[in-house]
Amino acid sequence: MSSGTDLQRRPDGAALVIALILLLISLVIFWQTSTMRLPPLQARVGPQVFPYGIAAGLFLLSIGTAISAWRGKFPARTRDNYGPVAWVIAGLLGQILLVSWAGFALGSGVLVACTAKAFGRGPLWFTFLCGTVFALVIWFIFARGLQLSLPTGPLERLLP
Amino acid sequence: MNKLLLAALVSSAIAVPAYAADYTIMAPAAPGGGWDQTARSMQQALTEEGISSNVQVTNVPGAGGTIGLAQFATQENGNPNALIVGGYVMVGAILTNASPVSLENVTPIARLIGESDVIVVPANSELQTMDDLVAKLKAEPGAVSWAGGSAGGVDHIAAGLIAKAVGVDPTQVNYIAYSGGGEALAAVLGGQVTVGISGYGEFESQIAAGELRALAVTGSDQVEGIPTLKESGVDVNVENWRMVAAAPGITEEQKASITADIEKMANSDTWKSILETNGWTDMYMAGDEFKAQLESDIESTTAVLKDVGLVQ
Amino acid sequence: MDTFGLLANGLAAAMQWQNLIYAFIGVTLGTAVGVLPGIGPALTVALLLPVTYRLDPAGSLIMFAGIYYGGMYGGSTTSILLNTPGESASIVTALEGNKMARKGRGGPALATAAIGSFVAGLIATLALAFVAPWVVRIAIAFGPADYFALMVLAFITVSAAFGDSPLRGITALFIGLGLGVIGIDLQTGQARLSFGIPDLLDGIEVTTLAVALFAIGETLAIAATSANVKDEVIAVKGSIWMTLEDWKRSWPAWLRGGFIGFPIGAMPAGGAEIGTFFSYAAERRLTKHPEEFGEGAIEGVAGPEAANNASAAGTLVPLLTLGLPTSATAAIMLAGFQQFGLQPGPLLFTSNASLVWALIASLLVANFMLLVLNLPLIGLWVRLLTIPKPWLYSGILLFATLGTLGANGAMSGSLGPIRFSFELMMLLGFGILGYVLRRFGYPIAPVVIGLILGPLAEQQLRRALAISQGDPVVLVHSPLAIGLYIVAAAAVLVPLYLRLRGKGEVLRQLAADED
Numbered sequence: 001m002s003s004g005t006d007l008q009r010r011p012d013g014a015a016l017v018i019a020l021i022l023l024l025i026s027l028v029i030f031w032q033t034s035t036m037r038l039p040p041l042q043a044r045v046g047p048q049v050f051p052y053g054i055a056a057g058l059f060l061l062s063i064g065t066a067i068s069a070w071r072g073k074f075p076a077r078t079r080d081n082y083g084p085v086a087w088v089i090a091g092l093l094g095q096i097l098l099v100s101w102a103g104f105a106l107g108s109g110v111l112v113a114c115t116a117k118a119f120g121r122g123p124l125w126f127t128f129l130c131g132t133v134f135a136l137v138i139w140f141i142f143a144r145g146l147q148l149s150l151p152t153g154p155l156e157r158l159l160p
Numbered sequence: 161m162n163k164l165l166l167a168a169l170v171s172s173a174i175a176v177p178a179y180a181a182d183y184t185i186m187a188p189a190a191p192g193g194g195w196d197q198t199a200r201s202m203q204q205a206l207t208e209e210g211i212s213s214n215v216q217v218t219n220v221p222g223a224g225g226t227i228g229l230a231q232f233a234t235q236e237n238g239n240p241n242a243l244i245v246g247g248y249v250m251v252g253a254i255l256t257n258a259s260p261v262s263l264e265n266v267t268p269i270a271r272l273i274g275e276s277d278v279i280v281v282p283a284n285s286e287l288q289t290m291d292d293l294v295a296k297l298k299a300e301p302g303a304v305s306w307a308g309g310s311a312g313g314v315d316h317i318a319a320g321l322i323a324k325a326v327g328v329d330p331t332q333v334n335y336i337a338y339s340g341g342g343e344a345l346a347a348v349l350g351g352q353v354t355v356g357i358s359g360y361g362e363f364e365s366q367i368a369a370g371e372l373r374a375l376a377v378t379g380s381d382q383v384e385g386i387p388t389l390k391e392s393g394v395d396v397n398v399e400n401w402r403m404v405a406a407a408p409g410i411t412e413e414q415k416a417s418i419t420a421d422i423e424k425m426a427n428s429d430t431w432k433s434i435l436e437t438n439g440w441t442d443m444y445m446a447g448d449e450f451k452a453q454l455e456s457d458i459e460s461t462t463a464v465l466k467d468v469g470l471v472q
Numbered sequence: 473m474d475t476f477g478l479l480a481n482g483l484a485a486a487m488q489w490q491n492l493i494y495a496f497i498g499v500t501l502g503t504a505v506g507v508l509p510g511i512g513p514a515l516t517v518a519l520l521l522p523v524t525y526r527l528d529p530a531g532s533l534i535m536f537a538g539i540y541y542g543g544m545y546g547g548s549t550t551s552i553l554l555n556t557p558g559e560s561a562s563i564v565t566a567l568e569g570n571k572m573a574r575k576g577r578g579g580p581a582l583a584t585a586a587i588g589s590f591v592a593g594l595i596a597t598l599a600l601a602f603v604a605p606w607v608v609r610i611a612i613a614f615g616p617a618d619y620f621a622l623m624v625l626a627f628i629t630v631s632a633a634f635g636d637s638p639l640r641g642i643t644a645l646f647i648g649l650g651l652g653v654i655g656i657d658l659q660t661g662q663a664r665l666s667f668g669i670p671d672l673l674d675g676i677e678v679t680t681l682a683v684a685l686f687a688i689g690e691t692l693a694i695a696a697t698s699a700n701v702k703d704e705v706i707a708v709k710g711s712i713w714m715t716l717e718d719w720k721r722s723w724p725a726w727l728r729g730g731f732i733g734f735p736i737g738a739m740p741a742g743g744a745e746i747g748t749f750f751s752y753a754a755e756r757r758l759t760k761h762p763e764e765f766g767e768g769a770i771e772g773v774a775g776p777e778a779a780n781n782a783s784a785a786g787t788l789v790p791l792l793t794l795g796l797p798t799s800a801t802a803a804i805m806l807a808g809f810q811q812f813g814l815q816p817g818p819l820l821f822t823s824n825a826s827l828v829w830a831l832i833a834s835l836l837v838a839n840f841m842l843l844v845l846n847l848p849l850i851g852l853w854v855r856l857l858t859i860p861k862p863w864l865y866s867g868i869l870l871f872a873t874l875g876t877l878g879a880n881g882a883m884s885g886s887l888g889p890i891r892f893s894f895e896l897m898m899l900l901g902f903g904i905l906g907y908v909l910r911r912f913g914y915p916i917a918p919v920v921i922g923l924i925l926g927p928l929a930e931q932q933l934r935r936a937l938a939i940s941q942g943d944p945v946v947l948v949h950s951p952l953a954i955g956l957y958i959v960a961a962a963a964v965l966v967p968l969y970l971r972l973r974g975k976g977e978v979l980r981q982l983a984a985d986e987d
Contacts, residue, residue: 025647025650032667036662038662045933045937047664050649050930057646058646058647065643074912081696084698088695089904092869095873097892099893101891108873112866112869119695120862142878148519149219150877220882221882222674223670223673226673227670227884231882231883235891257656257670257673310658310661311657316661334938337661338658343740349612352615353939470661
């Protein structure tokens with residue numbers, strides 16, 4: 001996947017994968033739409049017409065993408081580091097799984113710590129602490145001051 | 161439309177007391193809509209009348225209230241402080257969405273308010289009375305286009321019931337769904353459709369201004385001198401009611417205490433004046449009477465939705 | 473009293489010094505909250521509305537107007553500087569604005585956005601004051617077939633945002649269209665492509681998709697490359713102010729944006745963002761610097777920003793005259809008006825004249841205040857870019873998730889005993905999609921545009937055909953629709969013709985060279 005500018009091959013494997021994904025999406029739309037049960041209301045332009053049209057469009061686009069990939073017509077890509085990307089995704093996942101029971105501040109602390117780590121700032125405990133305190137302040141402003149309903153956890157309950 | 165959100169904040173943020181909530185009312189809709197307004201009004205009445213020291217409102221929008229209902233039923237089991245607002249629309253949405261959670265999974269407390277649908281035509285329409293509309297509908301059902309809210313909602317159900325009552329196949333009803341707000345109103349005003357059918361409040365100011373002519377209301381009582389469907393010779397009675405329910409798994413004593421609180425609220429002056437300003441009709445009904453009414457509503461709605469083909 | 477007299481009265485009231493202070497506070501608060509990435513104007517107004525309740529009606533109205541304009545401008549600021557639009561209407565601004573900011577021209581981009589917003593806001597507010605009752609008549613005359621024609625035109629203009637490859641542009645558009653069919657079909661009540669997940673029944677929230685693709689996708693893309701590329705962001709290069717050239721290129725775009733945005737905003741089913749698409753497409757066609765488009769053309773910021781503000785004032789036309797809220801922000805405003813005792817509807821201009829004129833005057837004053845506050849602050853905003861990346865992007869993600877949770881806090885997903893927010897999960901999923909699209913050179917904006925336009929076009933087409941009982945002639949029956957199709961055809965054919973002619977000239981040139 002990490003084909004840099006200089007090692008651009010033909011055909012472009014990653015782009016072929018995209019063509020395959022588009023094809024799959026198109027087939028899923030076809031399949032899902034065909035299983036719809038139709039109410040006997042008006043049968044003029046029904047709820048299936050647009051999904052079928054979109055699926056057909058995606059089907060053609062997947063062919064176009066495959067041809068384009070085969071000829072190596074995709075723009076050159078820079079060499080990406082997946083480590084930082086993984087850190088950011090981990091931070092977001094951590095926050096998603098934490099907020100409902102640990103509260104907004106702790107969840108967001110994890111998010112901030114992981115994101116900072118992705119951009120090369122550490123140590124984790126320090127950025128986590130900064131993030132939690134900052135998120136707690138934000139929580140207080142938005143949840144208490146502006147009545148936004150944000151997830152509450154043990155830390156938030158300590159605040160008046 | 162859940163970004164409409166916190167229009168909400170509107171009433172709740174006026175007073176922000178810091179003590180624990182007595183009741184948490186879930187509005188299973190985005191802020192600003194009917195259920196949200198009902199929940200916020202209950203909040204106001206319950207606190208101002210001193211029935212509860214603090215009431216919080218939460219919004220869980222989506223899928224005709226069924227998402228909120230599902231979350232409420234699973235997460236609040238046995239919690240005597242949790243309430244949820246719901247209504248007739250939810251009855252239909254549970255059926256059309258094949259929702260795994262139904263009103264049997266919560267503890268209905270009382271029906272609170274209701275609103276009649278009204279059937280309107282543009283002021284320059286050839287249709288003068290309900291009879292004219294019925295005649296046109298019988299002659300050519302497809303030529304009468306009805307603008308109203310989303311398919312399977314109360315407006316659609318009312319249109320289907322009217323067709324059925326006058327002997328027209330409900331699947332022939334040419335119902336054009338508009339996404340809430342005033343889109344249906346704009347379509348009627350612009351003469352894009354034959355008739356409009358929606359909550360009285362949606363069309364009220366246009367009727368007053370003479371831009372629209374009201375043919376009939378769907379409820380059991382006249383509104384502002386507009387005749388009911390029954391008076392116009394169409395045997396249909398639908399009202400879009402709203403109710404409040406409590407969590408599943410609460411004890412009989414807890415249920416009795418909640419019912420008492422709601423009854424006190426429904427009889428209070430604050431509540432009465434809220435109803436007046438919002439143009440809502442008091443349809444308070446609790447206990448076994450409400451239970452029976454709810455069951456019959458669910459039954460008749462299921463039948464209509466099957467007739468128009470939305471539920472199989 | 474005539475319109476001028478009424479407006480003068482309103483202005484006199486609004487110009488009292490304490491009202492000016494309220495306007496100032498409103499604009500400041502609105503900008504401060506609106507500038508947070510992921511928090512768009514609708515959320516900003518909703519959050520800050522309660523702040524206004526403690527004042528007298530005139531004061532609260534004017535503070536409200538200030539918050540409204542401040543929130544809109546704040547949203548554009550992050551869109552330009554950080555490529556993180558908080559709502560769909562500032563997506564187009566990000567296209568050129570962010571490119572400008574990356575070249576150190578963030579200052580002029582912000583300035584043209586602020587002045588353009590002011591100019592267009594002024595035009596549109598005056599139009600609201602003087603022609604609202606007539607505009608609304610025309611707007612109502614738009615039937616489903618006319619809306620469908622408008623959507624066809626909008627789809628054609630989308631191609632302006634495709635970037636360098638039509639194949640990838642159309643693919644991005646179709647991904648958006650595909651996302652658009654998810655959820656309950658309005659006309660039949662049947663679920664489409666929702667795979668039995670209740671959270672999908674209401675469809676994909678445009679805000680969630682936009683914030684995910686832009687804010688999260690951008691963060692991931694920057695994270696992936698930050699180790700390779702040394703800090704290349706230059707906060708300011710050259711003058712922070714607009715040059716004479718910038719002015720010359722901006723002012724026609726402001727005016728065009730204003731005149732495009734207002735009527736689109738006034739249509740009950742127009743949608744604020746569509747005006748920005750049209751404006752961008754128009755600027756791209758009319759510019760004398762086509763090579764700069766996609767690389768940071770100032771017209772591409774000036775026009776859409778003006779259109780956005782004008783269409784926001786345009787939404788007030790159906791809102792005040794019919795009581796129709798036609799956008800998320802308008803729905804919040806309706807709640808606000810009701811709080812001030814304004815009951816929008818056909819009788820409003822007669823029954824509540826003084827309050828309406830106070831509102832219109834407030835909008836004018838707040839609009840002016842925005843300019844006064846924000847022009848001097850541009851230097852400060854540009855400094856946002858100098859925040860160290862670890863903190864800047866942590867903050868962007870924090871506020872993006874805060875905005876999403878605030879809009880839909882339902883914890884409806886579950887992983888064993890842990891409950892989580894399905895909306896946040898979608899935010900992450902679309903964020904990753906945004907990263908992949910960027911990596912492979914796909915444009916981002918068409919995805920969001922497809923999600924907005926697809927359902928609109930589909931519903932209008934089906935409504936038109938249902939009302940006509942299946943007779944397709946209805947689609948080309950009204951003069952409005954025919955006119956729109958002609959414009960659409962011209963938009964396709966004229967450039968094609970010019971290109972062919974251009975090619976012919978090249979061939980002639982080649983032939984001449986061979987001789």
